[in-house]
Amino acid sequence: MSNLNKLKPNQLMAYLFIVIYCMIILVPTFWLLMTSLKNNSEIFVDPMAFPKAVLLSNYMKAWDSGIKDYFLNSMLVTVGTTCLTVSIATGVSYALAKLNFKINKIVYIFIIVLYAVPPQGLLVPLYNLMTTLHLSNSSWGLIFPYTAGGIPFATIILYSFFIDFPHEVEDSAKIDGANNFQILFRIVIPLSRPAIMTACIIQVIATWNEFFLASLLLSDKSQFTLPLGLSTFKGEHMSEWGPMMASVFISVIPLLILYLLTQKYIVNGLGGMGK
Amino acid sequence: MKTSNKSSCIAGIILSLPAIVIMGTFTFYPLLRTITDSLFKFSLISKGMQWVGLNNYIELFQDKIFYTSLLNNLMVATLSIIIQLSLGTILAAITSRGLRKTSALARTIVFMPIVFSSVAIALLWGLIYDMNVGQLINIFDSLGLNAPECGFLGSRYVAMVCIITAGCWQRVGFMMIIMIAAMAGITEDLYEASTLDGAGPIRQFFSITLPNCKNVLMLCALITVIGAFKCYDLIRVLTDGGPSHQTEVVGTYIIYNAFNLSRMGYADCISVALLVIAGLVGVLQLFINKRNAR
Numbered sequence: 001m002s003n004l005n006k007l008k009p010n011q012l013m014a015y016l017f018i019v020i021y022c023m024i025i026l027v028p029t030f031w032l033l034m035t036s037l038k039n040n041s042e043i044f045v046d047p048m049a050f051p052k053a054v055l056l057s058n059y060m061k062a063w064d065s066g067i068k069d070y071f072l073n074s075m076l077v078t079v080g081t082t083c084l085t086v087s088i089a090t091g092v093s094y095a096l097a098k099l100n101f102k103i104n105k106i107v108y109i110f111i112i113v114l115y116a117v118p119p120q121g122l123l124v125p126l127y128n129l130m131t132t133l134h135l136s137n138s139s140w141g142l143i144f145p146y147t148a149g150g151i152p153f154a155t156i157i158l159y160s161f162f163i164d165f166p167h168e169v170e171d172s173a174k175i176d177g178a179n180n181f182q183i184l185f186r187i188v189i190p191l192s193r194p195a196i197m198t199a200c201i202i203q204v205i206a207t208w209n210e211f212f213l214a215s216l217l218l219s220d221k222s223q224f225t226l227p228l229g230l231s232t233f234k235g236e237h238m239s240e241w242g243p244m245m246a247s248v249f250i251s252v253i254p255l256l257i258l259y260l261l262t263q264k265y266i267v268n269g270l271g272g273m274g275k
Numbered sequence: 276m277k278t279s280n281k282s283s284c285i286a287g288i289i290l291s292l293p294a295i296v297i298m299g300t301f302t303f304y305p306l307l308r309t310i311t312d313s314l315f316k317f318s319l320i321s322k323g324m325q326w327v328g329l330n331n332y333i334e335l336f337q338d339k340i341f342y343t344s345l346l347n348n349l350m351v352a353t354l355s356i357i358i359q360l361s362l363g364t365i366l367a368a369i370t371s372r373g374l375r376k377t378s379a380l381a382r383t384i385v386f387m388p389i390v391f392s393s394v395a396i397a398l399l400w401g402l403i404y405d406m407n408v409g410q411l412i413n414i415f416d417s418l419g420l421n422a423p424e425c426g427f428l429g430s431r432y433v434a435m436v437c438i439i440t441a442g443c444w445q446r447v448g449f450m451m452i453i454m455i456a457a458m459a460g461i462t463e464d465l466y467e468a469s470t471l472d473g474a475g476p477i478r479q480f481f482s483i484t485l486p487n488c489k490n491v492l493m494l495c496a497l498i499t500v501i502g503a504f505k506c507y508d509l510i511r512v513l514t515d516g517g518p519s520h521q522t523e524v525v526g527t528y529i530i531y532n533a534f535n536l537s538r539m540g541y542a543d544c545i546s547v548a549l550l551v552i553a554g555l556v557g558v559l560q561l562f563i564n565k566r567n568a569r
Contacts, residue, residue: 010477021362022381022385025384031402031403031410032399032402091293092290100284101287107294107295111298114298114302114306116553116557117302121549122305122309122546124308124546125312126301126305129304144300148298149302151297152298179286180282180283181286184290205390209393209394210392211394211512227393230394231397241405245398251394252392252395255390256387258390259387259390263386267386
C-alpha cells in the first residue's frame, strides 16, 4: 500500500500510457457490442450510449440472414485446413530438422521462398486452375490453396521446435530397433504437443479470418465463409448497422474464446520467431 | 544431430512429398503461370490467349492508377512502420520492464484485435468513420471540430490515414509480442550495472533496450513492409479503392483489372510487377539487416 505514495513520475506516465492505449483498444470493441444491441433509431441518436432495451433480435436476424451458413462453412474449411496443414508441416519439419537427405536444402529453400509470395500475385492462374480442377465454389477449393499458404509458417514454427528436440530420446529408440517413422509417430509427436498446438492455433486464426482467396474463389453464396459473408452484408444491408455489428460480433466470438483459452501458446509461438 | 543413411533419405523424401505436391500445385505453378501469362491478352470468356509480348508492360509503365496504387502501398508501409514499431516497442518496454504487475492483463487487451478478421475490423471502423452514425464524427461534433470535407473516407490522404489507423489498431499487439520476447533476452546485469551508474529507466530504454533489440526491430520492419505490399482486405471493404481509384493499392488494382475490366493478361502483368517490387524490397531489407548485424 505504501507503494502508491512512492509512484515516480516515470511510472505514472507509463501507467497513463498503458491505460490510454488499452482504452483505445477496448472502446471501439465496446461500441461494437453496444451497436449490435440497439435498433436503428437509437444508433442514429447517440452512437456511443448504452442501448435502452437490449435487442437480441439483431442477432437472430443476422443468424437467419445467412450467418448460420457462413459460420458452418467457415468451421468446415478451418478444421479441414488446419488438420491438413499441421500434419503435412509436422512431417516436413521433422524431416528437415532431423533427417539428412539429399534434397534437404532444396526443400527448405522451396518452402521459405514461396512463403514470401503474396497471394495477390497468383490470383489469375489460381482462379483458372481451380476452375479447371472443378474445385471452384467448394470448400475443398479453399482448403487446398489455404494449406499451400499455411505450410510455410507452420513449418517455421515446428522446425525451430524440432531442431531443439533432444536427440538422445531418438537415439535410444533407434537402439531399440525403431525405424524413422516409428520414432516420429510414437515418440516425437506425443512429446511435441505444445509446438503442434501453437501451429494449429495460428492456422485456425489465419484460416477463419481469410478473405482474399475466398472472395476470389467463391461465387456461390451458400458456400461463403464468414469474412466473405460479412463483406456482402455491407452492400446488401447498407444502413442496418445493428444486425451488421451483430454479425461481426458472432464472427469474432469463436476466435476470441479460443484466444482467451490459449493465449500462452500463441504468445510463446510468436515470441520464438526472432530466432 | 541428423541421421544420415539410406532409410532416412527415403523417409525424408516421403515426408516432404505432400508439402512439395501441394505447394507446387497451388503456389509454384500459379507463380510460373502469372509470369508467362502476363505476355498475353485474355479474359474470363475469351477462347484462347492472344500473344502481345511486352505490350502489357509498356502500358503498365504509363498507367497513372498503377503509380497511385504503388504510392498508396508505400504510404501504408511507411506509416505502419512508424506507428506499429514505436507503439509496439513502447508497450513492450512498459509491460516487460516498467510495470510488471499490469503486464498480463494489458498484453491480453492489446493483442486481442489480432483475432478479429480484417473484414470485421473494416466493418467496425467503417461504422466509426461513418458520417451519419459514426462515433468519430460524434466526438468531432462534441469537441467542436470540423470534419474533413468529403468525410473520413472520401478523399485520398485522409482516407489512407484512416485505413492505416484501422490496420495499426489491429496489428500493434503483434509487434508488441515480438518485442517482448526480444527484450526478455537482454540480461538483467546490464540494467543493474547502469542503475549503479545512475541511469534512469528512460535512459536505460534508449541505451540498453533499443540497441540490443536492433535485429528484431529490423525483422519487425521487414514483416511490416511485406504486409504493407500484401494489403487488400481492409481497403477492399472500407473504400474498394475509391473514390475514383484514389485509395487503390496494387492488390485491389489487380482484382479490378482481372474481374471488373476482364483484362486478365494485364492483371497478371501488374502481379508480376508486385512480385518483383515485393521481392526487391525484401532483398533490400535483408541486405540492410546483414550490414547492421556486423
